[in-house]
Amino acid sequence: MRWFLKVAILTIVGLLLALAGLIFWHDFPVAYMDLNDDKFISPREMIRSLDLGYRTVGQADTSCVEIFTLRDGQAIKHICR
Numbered sequence: 001m002r003w004f005l006k007v008a009i010l011t012i013v014g015l016l017l018a019l020a021g022l023i024f025w026h027d028f029p030v031a032y033m034d035l036n037d038d039k040f041i042s043p044r045e046m047i048r049s050l051d052l053g054y055r056t057v058g059q060a061d062t063s064c065v066e067i068f069t070l071r072d073g074q075a076i077k078h079i080c081r
Helices: 003-027 043-051
Strands: 052-059 062-069 077-079
Touching: 003 043, 043 052
Parallel strands: none
Antiparallel strands: 052 062, 062 077
């Protein structure tokens, strides 16, 4: 029984570490992961960022970043600073 519990815990920890590595390997900036602007990046937003990309878009005199889905290229958010 103890052996099974240890294997289960190690498996869960390994999967979580692999997911965290995949999120940060994807190279999507953490500053853009907060899609609902609540100043908190939830685990759901981190996982969602795996399907997102970003590109700079020049608008008039400001430089903006467009967040889009990788699946179809549709823009879902614009960030201008």
